[in-house]
Amino acid sequence: MKITTPEFKSNAVEALADENLQKAMGHVQVGFIEKRQVAADGLPEFEALRDNARDIKNHTLAHLDLYLEAYSEKVEQSGGHVHWAQTAEDARNTVLEICRKAGAKTVTKGKSMISEEIGINAFLEDNGIAPIETDLGEYIIQLRGEAPSHIIAPAVHVLKEQVEEDFRAEHTHLDVDRNLEEPETLLDEARTVLRQKFIDADVGITGANFLIAETGTSVIVTNEGNGDLTQTLPRVHIVLASIEKITPTLEDVSQIMRVLARSATGQELSVYTTFSTGPRREADVDGPEEYHVILLDNGRTNMIGTEFQEMLRCIRCGACMNHCPVYRAVGGHAYGWVYPGPMGAVLTPSLEGVEKGGNLPNASTFCGRCESVCPMRIPLPKMMRHWREREFERNLNPATQRWGLKIWAWIARHPGLYAFGARIAVRGIATLAGKNGRLASLPLAGGWTKYRDLPAPEGQTFQQQWRVRGGK
Amino acid sequence: MNQPKVGLFVTCLVDLFRPNVGFSAVDLLEHAGCEVFVPPAQTCCGQPAYNSGDRTDTRTIAEQVITAFEKFDFVVAPSGSCAAMLKKHYPELFQDDAEWQERVTAFSDKVFELVSFLTDVMFVQDLDVQFKGSVTYHDSCSGLRELGISHQPRKLLAMGEGVELREMKEPDVCCGFGGTFCVKYSDISNSIVEKKTANIEAANAELLLAGDLGCLMNMAGKLAREGKTTKVRHIAEVLAGRLEAPAIGEAK
Numbered sequence: 001m002k003i004t005t006p007e008f009k010s011n012a013v014e015a016l017a018d019e020n021l022q023k024a025m026g027h028v029q030v031g032f033i034e035k036r037q038v039a040a041d042g043l044p045e046f047e048a049l050r051d052n053a054r055d056i057k058n059h060t061l062a063h064l065d066l067y068l069e070a071y072s073e074k075v076e077q078s079g080g081h082v083h084w085a086q087t088a089e090d091a092r093n094t095v096l097e098i099c100r101k102a103g104a105k106t107v108t109k110g111k112s113m114i115s116e117e118i119g120i121n122a123f124l125e126d127n128g129i130a131p132i133e134t135d136l137g138e139y140i141i142q143l144r145g146e147a148p149s150h151i152i153a154p155a156v157h158v159l160k161e162q163v164e165e166d167f168r169a170e171h172t173h174l175d176v177d178r179n180l181e182e183p184e185t186l187l188d189e190a191r192t193v194l195r196q197k198f199i200d201a202d203v204g205i206t207g208a209n210f211l212i213a214e215t216g217t218s219v220i221v222t223n224e225g226n227g228d229l230t231q232t233l234p235r236v237h238i239v240l241a242s243i244e245k246i247t248p249t250l251e252d253v254s255q256i257m258r259v260l261a262r263s264a265t266g267q268e269l270s271v272y273t274t275f276s277t278g279p280r281r282e283a284d285v286d287g288p289e290e291y292h293v294i295l296l297d298n299g300r301t302n303m304i305g306t307e308f309q310e311m312l313r314c315i316r317c318g319a320c321m322n323h324c325p326v327y328r329a330v331g332g333h334a335y336g337w338v339y340p341g342p343m344g345a346v347l348t349p350s351l352e353g354v355e356k357g358g359n360l361p362n363a364s365t366f367c368g369r370c371e372s373v374c375p376m377r378i379p380l381p382k383m384m385r386h387w388r389e390r391e392f393e394r395n396l397n398p399a400t401q402r403w404g405l406k407i408w409a410w411i412a413r414h415p416g417l418y419a420f421g422a423r424i425a426v427r428g429i430a431t432l433a434g435k436n437g438r439l440a441s442l443p444l445a446g447g448w449t450k451y452r453d454l455p456a457p458e459g460q461t462f463q464q465q466w467r468v469r470g471g472k
Numbered sequence: 473m474n475q476p477k478v479g480l481f482v483t484c485l486v487d488l489f490r491p492n493v494g495f496s497a498v499d500l501l502e503h504a505g506c507e508v509f510v511p512p513a514q515t516c517c518g519q520p521a522y523n524s525g526d527r528t529d530t531r532t533i534a535e536q537v538i539t540a541f542e543k544f545d546f547v548v549a550p551s552g553s554c555a556a557m558l559k560k561h562y563p564e565l566f567q568d569d570a571e572w573q574e575r576v577t578a579f580s581d582k583v584f585e586l587v588s589f590l591t592d593v594m595f596v597q598d599l600d601v602q603f604k605g606s607v608t609y610h611d612s613c614s615g616l617r618e619l620g621i622s623h624q625p626r627k628l629l630a631m632g633e634g635v636e637l638r639e640m641k642e643p644d645v646c647c648g649f650g651g652t653f654c655v656k657y658s659d660i661s662n663s664i665v666e667k668k669t670a671n672i673e674a675a676n677a678e679l680l681l682a683g684d685l686g687c688l689m690n691m692a693g694k695l696a697r698e699g700k701t702t703k704v705r706h707i708a709e710v711l712a713g714r715l716e717a718p719a720i721g722e723a724k
């Protein structure tokens with residue numbers, strides 16, 4: 001996927017001017033935030049479960065190599081195959097190889113952010129294989145030729161009316177007078193269209209929410225059941241997962257699942273939770289003949305042992321972006337790569353380099369709402385600040401900014417000089433404002449006054465007045 | 473407790489733009505029985521450098537603040553954001569420095585934001601709040617999420633018989649200020665503050681209050697630009713009854 005994160009600022013300006021997008025983003029409030037709150041309030045042990053979930057993942061990350069090995073052994077024992085992919089390219093090639101061996105023409109896909117990260121759809125198409133997204137949101141954006149704008153609600157930026165338009169344009173074989181007003185009718189239509197594709201597909205690709213080391217099992221949670229059809233109907237099932245999805249035991253997974261859906265959508269559990277262990281056994285009524293797991297690193301091991309390690313606890317629930325004022329203002333596409341919102345602001349520079357991703361950790365007010373809702377208690381603002389530190393150390397931020405900061409910091413370290421400068425500055429600005437009490441514009445303050453007035457200072461600093469009054 | 477000695481960390485914005493908040497803080501602290509000192513060797517808490525990734529300068533500024541304030545029983549700031557910087561983030565700056573560690577911990581333990589200091593440390597039970605009318609209160613982010621300030625300001629406001637609190641929708645959502653964020657990403661900041669001022673207007677209160685001058689200037693500046701009539705003040709001004717000064721951004 002082409003990365004446009006360096007153009008974050010202009011992406012954001014476009015997004016802010018996009019009326020449809022702005023309208024669609026309004027739905028995040030009722031759809032996610034309120035429901036999460038109700039779910040969290042309804043479970044007295046919710047905060048304790050968050051602590052527990054954090055501790056489980058911390059433990060796993062501290063012994064990641066051991067658990068990965070154990071997992072891999074179990075998968076092989078159950079008749080599956082594990083493929084280690086260091087880079088996105090490795091993962092793409094492995095997928096292609098498996099598809100070619102299976103003689104695949106079409107591939108159905110369950111929702112997977114890793115498949116976005118490695119850009120598998122475009123790659124398969126280039127190689128003559130048709131990937132078909134089966135999650136409703138993913139299906140919609142595939143029709144639109146777009147990338148997901150949210151990690152669990154890929155089409156959250158699209159209005160219902162736009163979906164109707166897209167369906168009418170694509171499904172020309174269906175009755176033109178059909179009713180597509182309700183979300184349910186849209187879902188039904190997608191189901192009808194997809195049914196045959198499920199049956200025709202040679203390979204099914206899914207992601208994984210968890211990989212269980214104890215049993216070699218992959219777990220997906222979905223609300224539409226499309227994931228189940230994707231992984232049981234075709235002859236070959238490929239699981240695409242990044243290494244940090246590993247979790248020691250089934251018990252651990254069930255602990256973390258108690259915070260996952262509640263944080264994501266406010267559900268107690270997703271509608272479907274599906275466990276897959278190896279290919280179909282003789283006594284099984286269904287299931288794939290081949291079961292492959294591709295374990296992707298793509299920069300994650302580099303995060304281990306750094307101040308960004310905690311980011312690998314992320315379970316991709318999306319709560320941080322739902323609650324982020326910046327995400328809500330600009331939507332997911334403006335972030336310019338796979339992962340938007342606060343988690344993307346930490347992950348993008350970690351995986352794609354701070355040279356490309358540096359805009360994102362800077363575009364935060366540090367309001368901290370993301371951290372306050374993150375089920376895994378990931379200190380997102382702190383890690384964004386760490387990225388700013390790395391940028392600063394490497395002189396990556398603009399020279400004007402650096403010098404402005406240096407001069408300011410120097411003055412701030414000299415209280416006498418500071419007080420003197422402050423007295424002159426406030427008198428000057430107060431004089432400019434006159435009796436108005438505020439300024440509509442001020443030289444060098446265009447970033448502020450473009451959108452708001454500047455309340456004028458009283459005219460004398462507090463320190464000045466305090467000393468005059470003989471304060472201690 | 474003997475009369476506690478409180479060092480007032482004025483904050484750079486109050487010092488420059490709104491000394492009335494500083495004097496209100498002094499009044500409230502004295503009323504609560506404190507002796508107030510304002511060390512001249514204070515400038516800023518260092519957040520602009522800290523949040524720009526400049527740890528070295530931040531640390532130098534932090535050392536200066538600690539040295540100027542560590543002699544007091546308490547250090548109080550009329551800002552959740554600056555208080556959180558002193559209380560929560562200073563210790564992180566000295567993590568690898570055994571020599572400073574003890575000093576910074578002793579210092580940070582004494583730091584409080586003004587309103588929560590009055591309720592949680594000085595146990596202020598009654599306050600003669602003169603203001604009569606309706607107010608709405610914005611929970612500034614750092615105070616709310618880093619220091620847990622939420623019921624304290626509402627409790628103090630409720631001590632005024634004539635104060636009617638009209639809560640806005642999403643009082644706990646950021647106003648879009650974010651320090652240098654509001655000028656570096658002014659378009660996004662604008663979109664965030666627009667939602668805020670819409671919620672403020674819908675609350676239909678005469679006065680918007682908050683505990684952080686940065687957020688207040690942002691919201692006041694936007695309300696003024698939009699021609700909205702809600703007046704804006706720091707909560708300390710209302711609690712102390714220092715209402716002679718025009719509201720933030722209002723004509724003299």
Ligand code: SF4
Nearest residue numbers: 314315317318320374
């Ligand atoms: S960072 Fe936390 S809140 Fe955000 S997606 Fe990951 S687990 Fe969820």
